[in-house]
Structure formats: structure tokens, C-alpha cells
Amino acid sequence: xQHTEIGVVHTAITRADPEAVxxxxxxxxxxxxxxxxxxxxxxxxxRPAYPAARLCGTAVTVLLQPGDNWMLHVAAEQIREGDVVVxxxxxxxxxxxxxxxxxxxxxxxxxxxLVIDGGVRDVAELEGMDFPVFSRAVNAKGTVKATLGSxxxxxxxxxxxxxxxxxxxxxxxxxxxxxxxxxxEVATACAKREAAxxxxxxxxxxxxxxxxxxxxxxxLAELGLRYED
Numbered sequence: 365x366q367h368t369e370i371g372v373v374h375t376a377i378t379r380a381d382p383e384a385v386x387x388x389x390x391x392x393x394x395x396x397x398x399x400x401x402x403x404x405x406x407x408x409x410x411r412p413a414y415p416a417a418r419l420c421g422t423a424v425t426v427l428l429q430p431g432d433n434w435m436l437h438v439a440a441e442q443i444r445e446g447d448v449v450v451x452x453x454x455x456x457x458x459x460x461x462x463x464x465x466x467x468x469x470x471x472x473x474x475x476x477x478l479v480i481d482g483g484v485r486d487v488a489e490l491e492g493m494d495f496p497v498f499s500r501a502v503n504a505k506g507t508v509k510a511t512l513g514s515x516x517x518x519x520x521x522x523x524x525x526x527x528x529x530x531x532x533x534x535x536x537x538x539x540x541x542x543x544x545x546x547x548x549e550v551a552t553a554c555a556k557r558e559a560a561x562x563x564x565x566x567x568x569x570x571x572x573x574x575x576x577x578x579x580x581x582x583x584l585a586e587l588g589l590r591y592e593d
Contacts, residue, residue, distance in 0.1 A: 368427060373438060374516035377528035379422040382446065384547035385531050389420035391554040393537045399553035400546070406522030406539040410479065410498050413487045417496035419477030420533045421448035423526050427513040428482065430457035435513035436466055442515055445474030448532045452481050452519035458501040460485035467495040479532060479539055481521045498534045
């Protein structure tokens with residue numbers, strides 16, 4: 365359940381630093397999640413609408429009412445180049461809130477994609493446009509335009525708190541939210557983690573075992589692991 369204001373559009377938001385967001389775009393969701401301290405993931409039921417979908421940008425947030433996509437049209441006016449629309453709902457809904465026409469509108473504003481805790485449709489067209497969408501469901505059922513929600517308020521999407529301007533990265537492994545004030549710090553931590561992993565990757569290629577690389581043999585023996593012929 366969302367606990368936030370209804371019927372408001374905040375037109376001035378603070379976005380994560382564009383250079384930091386660009387740096388984050390080089391890394392996968394798993395790396396960012398780990399580098400940030402294993403926090404920030406949305407629930408895994410939110411999946412890419414097509415396999416190659418991937419996005420990275422700053423959040424324009426939307427609070428929807430079930431079965432009503434009015435606020436997505438309101439949100440379009442607030443999109444700037446590189447923004448990602450993150451849409452939550454006041455209660456669970458899998459209706460098809462978003463399709464090819466809204467994607468065309470969003471793209472004209474420079475939108476980098478959509479994350480929605482709801483349904484989408486026109487998936488073949490979205491893939492043809494290469495407009496990345498991550499959603500709770502694919503559902504042909506349409507929506508109405510009758511009830512106010514809000515734009516650019518904090519929302520909980522897929523059990524993750526998203527504030528306007530936070531960085532959002534999504535790929536086939538999931539979706540992670542990076543607080544806007546931490547974007548540069550997390551990008552630096554990701555680069556360090558990737559460098560360390562490359563060293564381990566080379567050792568694995570050479571045939572070393574994780575048992576030795578990670579110093580696992582001693583702790584396993586202490587717990588009583590035995591090897592028997």
C-alpha cells in the first residue's frame with residue numbers, strides 16, 4: 365500500500381548527476397546491487413517485456429490508481445532527456461496501463477524506458493521500437509482515465525522505495541534503485557568490484573578453484589566436511 369499525497373505533480377525535482385548515471389550504465393544490476401551493499405533491488409516479479417530490454421536513467425515517478433493510466437499521460441510532460449518513468453499503483457493491478465502509443469509519446473520527450481508495477485501491452489511494437497519496459501505482467505486489458513494519482517512523489521515500486529531523480533538500472537537480472545546522492549559513489553564502487561572480479565575470472569580460467577581462491581577449505585574443515593574415497 366502506498367502512503368503518499370494524491371493529486372499533485374511536482375515539476376521541480378533534483379536528479380542524480382548525469383555523469384554518475386552514465387557511469388552506472390556500464391554495469392549490470394547484480395554488480396550495482398552488490399557494490400551498493402546488497403540493497404536497492406525491486407522484487408523479481410518485475411520482468412523485461414522482451415529479453416533484450418535494458419535501461420538506465422533518472423526516475424520520474426508516478427502513482428497510479430488501479431486500472432487507470434491517466435497519470436502516465438500527466439507524467440509525459442515532466443520527462444526530460446534520459447529519464448526513466450517508474451510507475452507504482454495504490455493497490456495491485458495487472459491491467460495494461462502502457463502500450464505503443466504512450467511509448468511513442470515518452471520517447472519524443474527523451475525517455476529511456478519504463479518500470480511499472482502493473483501490466484503493459486503492445487509488446488511486439490515495444491520491442492520493434494527498442495523501448496525498454498519492465499513490468500509486473502503483459503496484459504491486453506486496457507485502462508480508463510478517471511481518477512487522480514500523483515507525479516514525482518516518492519513511491520514504492522516492487523517493494524523498493526523510489527524518489528524522483530533517483531537512478532534506476534534494469535536488465536535481464538532485475539531492477540536496482542540507486543539513491544540520487546549515492547550515484548557517483550556507487551559507480552566508483554562498481555568499477556572497483558569489476559576490476560577485482562576480472563582478476564578472479566583470470567584465475568578461474570587458469571583452472572583454480574573457488575575453494576582456494578576464496579579460502580574455503582579451512583572453514584569447511586572446521587565445520588566437519590570430510591572427503592572419502
